[in-house]
Amino acid sequence: MIDRAIIEAGLFRCRKKALPPDVCRYLMENRKKIPAKKPLNEVRFVVFDTETTGFDLKTDKIISIGAIALTAQRIEVGDSFEVLVRQEKVGDREAVSVHGLLRKDIASGINEISAVTAFLDYIGNSVLVAQHAGFDITMVNRVLWKNFGIRLFNDVVDTASLAKRLEKGPYYNLAHKAGEYRLDNLCERYNIRLHDRHTSAGDAYLTAQLFQRLLAKGKKSGIDTAGSLLMT
Amino acid sequence: MPSNTIVERVAADLSKYPPFDVLDPSVLLDLASCISIHYHEEGEVIFNKGDVLGDASFMVMKGAIRLFDTIDGEEVLVDLCDEGDIFGVRAIFGGSTYVLSAHVAEESLVYEMPIEKIRSLIAANTSLSMFFAGEFAKSMQVMERTLTNAFDQHRVRYNEQSCRSFLEHETLEVKPVTNVITCSPDISVRAAAKIMSDCNIGSILVVSPENHPLGIITDTDLRKKVVAQPGSVNERPVHEIMSSPVYTITGGKTVADMVMLMVKTKLRHFCITEDGTVDSPLQGIISEHDIITSEGNNPAVIMKEIMAADQVEQLKKERDKAENLLQVYIRQDVAVHFISNIITEINDALIVKAITFAIAELEHDGFRRPALPFCWLSLGSEGRKEQLLRTDQDNALLYADPPEGKEEEVHDYFLALGRKVTAMLVETGFEQCPAEVMASNPQWCQPVSVWKKYFSRWIQNPEPKALMHSTIFFDFRPVYGEAVLAMELKRNIFEEIATGRGFLEFFAKNALQNPPPLGFFRNFMVEKSRDHANEFDIKSRAMMPLSDAARVLAYELRVPDYLSTSERFRKLAELMTPERDLCLEAVGAYEFLMRLRVVNGLRLVSSGRYINPENLNKIDRQMLRNVFATIEQVQKTLNLRFQLDYIRD
DSSP: OHHHHHHHHHHHHHHTTOSOHHHHHHHHHTSSOOOTTSBGGGOEEEEEEEEESOSOTTTOOEEEEEEEEEETTEEEEEEEEEEEBOOSOOOOHHHHHHTTOOHHHHHTSBOHHHHHHHHHHHHTTOEEEETTHHHHHHHHHHHHHHHHSOOOOSOEEEHHHHHHHHHHOTTOOGGGGGGGGSHHHHHHHTTOOOOSTTSHHHHHHHHHHHHHHHHHHHHHTTOOBHHHHHTO | OOOHHHHHHHHHHHTTSTTGGGSOHHHHHHHHTTOEEEEEOTTOEEEOTTSBOOSEEEEEEEEEEEEEEEETTEEEEEEEEOTTOEEOTHHHHOOSBOSSEEEEEEEEEEEEEEHHHHHHHHHHOHHHHHHHHHHHHHHHSOOOOOHHHHHHHHHHHHHHHHHHHTTTTTTSBOOOBOSOOEEOTTSBHHHHHHHHHHHTOSEEEEEOTTOOEEEEEEHHHIIIIIITSSSOOTTSBGGGTSBOSOOEEOSOOBHHHHHHHHHHHOOSEEEEESSSSTTSOEEEEEEHHHHHHTOSSOHHHHHHHHHHOOSHHHHHHHHHHHHHHHHHHHHTTOOHHHHHHHHHHHHHHHHHHHHHHHHHHHHHTTOOOOSOOEEEEEOHHHHTTOOOSOOOOOEEEEEOOOOTTOHHHHHHHHHHHHHHHHHHHHHHTOOOOTTOOSTTSGGGEEEHHHHHHHHHHHHHSOOHHHHHHHHHHTTOEEEEEOHHHHHHHHHHHHHHHHHSTTHHHHHHHHHTSSOOOOSOTTTTSSBOSSTTBTOEEHIIIIIHHHHHHHHHHHHHTTOOSOOOHHHHHHHHHHHOGGGHHHHHHHHHHHHHHHHHHHHHHHHHTSOOOEEOGGGSOHHHHHHHHHHHHHHHHHHHHHHHHTTGGGOOO
16 A cells, blocks of 8 residues: 555656656556466566675665566576666775675766666566565665655565475474575575676576576466465 | 676577587677576476477577477387487478477476577578588487497597598508518528628518518527527528518508507517418518507507516506507597507506516515416406506416415415515506405415305305405406416306306396486486585496496306407307397497596596596587497396396395
8 A cells, every 4th residue: 555655656756757757667567566366477577686885774785786587487588687886985895805896897887876767667567586585675675765755566576485485384484594595505405506696697697597496396386376476 | 788697697508519619709699698598397398299389499408308209109219308409490490390299307497599590590600500400400300319320420420530630540551561681591690691781671581482481580589599609500591590480461451450469469570471371472571660660659669668677667657658548549539449459468468577577576585486377367347458547456366276285385475476466566556456356365366276166156155245256256367377277267157157046147137236327417327425426437337237247148158258348248249149239239338438438537537437427528428328228228138138027136
């Protein structure tokens, strides 16, 4: 209901030309939720990952977003997305080296607002998928709220939770053994070769392969519609 | 704009396999950005025969896909695609429906390439169009790709290479010297020496009036038999000191033939006569020098050095050289049976030399050698003449039964000999056998009567340990000493087997304990142990099943010769007519495995036993797959022949 209100408020501002066209199109596309009965084969998923200057939700910033779409069980290489974000402050050296991004790369990126706008345009009303999705969603939402007074309205799947649900059932305590559900461990468990780790696009691609396998696994336990996957 | 990171990753994966390995980077990136990646679980159907053609062709990135035809309700496997294989190319060239079914044999990752894209690439790129046209031609014929077939292709490939890289070597004919200087048997030694010195030659052939070769006089003969002898030999006729008879051959021999001959006979001169015998006119002569100068790196040189060695250190050096030679041969794709013959001759010469050294040392230390015949046996892979790379030594010592009261004294001597020889072999680079199957172990240094008892016990009571010993000891081969003793032992084994009902069945069952891996790389085949995780044990999983089977059959059919596994299968092909084709396939399979192991061993400087499938190229993987099919067939045959399904453990 709150989503609904924010969307309508946003669209109102759109009519006053107070928001960029890409953002308005995103709002229009998200007025309707994906029907629960929609077969998963007809759903477009966008698997994404953000790299940030650190892990503080309040002060750290996005330095890149990578994403790839999965439709009808297929990872579509051509339907992918990657932006580097120019940030004035890139945080401490350590985080920068982990992400494999050099200062000059970050300086060569586009500004934060253009980056998230392009991302909104790319995702439309697809179901978003990410490893430990909460963090990435929050990071993107912060930029959206600050600049446009909106947030992401898409349905979201967290691959770590989905893996846990498929492997252990819905009531397993995830906090108990969190390491088991780190991306590295999941990839190893599902025979996915690690490449380009710690770049947002590389991680998004790995997460997509993981999600693809999880969907195949889920299909066997009857998860074949948007509703059964999203548990709505 | 798609993500560069991801497109580049996919392009890199594509570029590992033909035909994309030769594509321009920009073209490759363009193709990569059109790809859909599909994940399939085992048992899924990608398409069925008769389905309408899809809009993509497929490339397996991981896993395996079975392609099969359905004929009268029966599934006939046509091909099995694994990493890098492309299928479903029919769609590119038109037609309306699939002619084969594609089912997922194991968890697979498949790249789907839009046919429109491939068509436009083909139009612009000749090498791609050739490739896909070839793939299409292949898919047109529903072919049971038999191993024989595949081996033929393999052979053609190697032959082509041979023609390019090897022509100047082994396959080249050795040109004999045709203006041979000869003399009659009656001239004096002095006269013959004068001719040699006048013509500046190292040897002169002695011929009959009909020009048939009678003998040869060389520099060495002159030095040893003339100069070193007291008295006046100079005026004696040459036939008294000539070496006779001479080794005669027909013309047209290649370098490879000559090298083999030289290594085998240990001679330095060969006469070419009209019909290859001493009773026909002389046409020319080939000397060691001619052979050596026609080829740089030469086993005969190594042999010669080994024969001339007077210290163990030299043996090690020569064996190292042999390993270089091996490398050259492997690189040049020389036939494996040729290589193993050469290397075995060299290994044998080393052992012989080590034994000679050891006997001399013992004598020097005051050990009196018993006046008893003895025989040095090589066992296991060296017994089968298959030890290309130096691995553990497996050997034993067999001597005639000593007279009563002398048992201990004799045993002590031969045990001391065994210890000395095995220690020298260690210095030469052949490591100790961890299970101590060596002539230095008192248990394996015994008189004939005890050996007969050992074999008799193993045959009459084939419990697991007996069978394990059998696999090593049944491959014994005499290397030094009285081969008669070894023959006696072998005949005894045949007799024991004939009376010991059931032994062959157990022996055969034992040969089936290592079934070939049915799945393919990564999932099924690789070893589980920590040390060799993700590697494939080529020895126990592929070579042993074949060598075990060959041994069982060779003993069942009483083949008396000391043969290698491929020689055994060749022999079995003659003896078991209904299984002829399978046996010949097994020959090819085993030689392929030997080559693969050597290549791997040389690369890793190891025994080559553990192979990482990721290091194999596509053709080798295809071959390996065919080899597994052959192994499975061989095991089935064994199972049927000995009715093993009825034997319980």
